Amino acid sequence: MPLQSIAAAFQRHFGHEPLLVRAPGRVNLIGEHTDYNGGFVLPAAIDKEIYFAVALNGSTTARLHSYDLDESYTTEIANIQRDDTQWANYLKGVVAQFQKLGIEVPGFDCMFGGNIPIGAGLSSSAAVECGLGFALNELLGTNINRMDLAKMGQQAEHEYAGVRSGLMDQFASLFGRPGNVVRLDCRSLDYEYFPFSTEACHIVLCNSGVKHALASSEYNTRREECEQGVAILQKHYPHLSIKTLRDVTREQVETHRTELGDVVYRRCRYVVEENARVESACNHLLQGDLRAFGQDMYGSHAGLRDDYEVSCRELDTLVDTAKALPGVFGARMMGGGFGGCTINLVAVDQVDSFVEAMTQAYQDKLQLTLETYKTTIVGGVEAVAGEMVK
Structure with missing residues (x-):
């Protein structure tokens, strides 16, 4: 199981026990390019996922590691900014959203990887944003609700990846429910679940x-x-x-x-x-x-x-x-x-x-x-x- 590998690799690399989080990619059954136009979408979370191992490290530094790329990246939390390491930008963008809310983010270690095919349109970037946002929310006890975590992921995508995405991808990753698709009204942010039988x-x-x-x-x-x-x-x-x-x-x-x-x-x-x-x-x-x-x-x-x-x-x-x-x-x-x-x-x-x-x-x-x-x-x-x- 990839999560097991990432948990073990985290302990080898960083030497302490992490919080483990799974963040799914998504499909969208219908409703394409409607989200940023205030319309309806019908996504579902799927079993192609990004796995995270995250722990606070008692310093002022974020130590990030991409398991799939076997690349490391370190930055001072007080000096978060975009640069040419694209995979790290998604994570730094999430940290920046916590800081915008006036939340002081201490140093942390993060290792992530998964089985969402990159470039397949299954929203690997949203899973990365939502997984880290969820993990930091848990570790810091900040009690941010899921809709706000989705919006923070979206802002990270806008500001640090340069893609003006709608909210659907982050919403689907956070609000998925087994055996259901979920219709999101991107204007009001009301949502409703619809059963989707995989027997048929x-x-x-x-x-x-x-x-x-x-x-x-x-x-x-x-x-x-x-x-x-x-x-x-x-x-x-x-x-x-x-x-x-x-x-x-x-x-x-x-x-x-x-x-x-x-x-x-x-x-x-x-x-x-x-x-x-x-x-x-x-x-x-x-x-x-x-x-x-x-x-x-x-x-x-x-x-x-x-x-x-x-x-x-x-x-x-x-x-x-x-x-x-x-x-x-x-x-x-x-x-x-x-x-x-x-x-x-x-x-x-x-x-x-x-x-x-x-x-x-x-x-x-x-x-x-x-x-x-x-x-x-x-x-x-x-x-x-x-x-x-x-």
């Missing part, structure tokens, strides 16, 4: 294996394009409280199509339609109608491909291939785009043949090797008792 279907992820260089810059560009749309619509509806695209109707977007311009119009149309798909999909879950849920997934992918323009040849090939296979309820690209994974809902008795067929087709069509992950929905970030890992 399994979640299988297909990793395109590509991470196009466009991803981060285009993500920020999409945010700006949505903000442009909001600014234009605000001028026409000053009496309405339009703050994000969540506050906008499809009719309003259509009415001002010309002024919005083709690109911003399509970005806005996608977000408004995707919010409606999340609500529709949740109703299908309550009715146990996975086929109808899957149709919303296909609609989501088409919108991401054509209107939001964040898909790529590899993702489109994976979704088109999956759609034609037996036992597949739905499939779509997941995450920021330009690479990463597709998420597929597959009948339990068809999972093995699905993986085999997808792997062969990806090789035949694109001459690329496909990695697949069968995932289980798990609970959110938690401390793990030492005896559980022995």
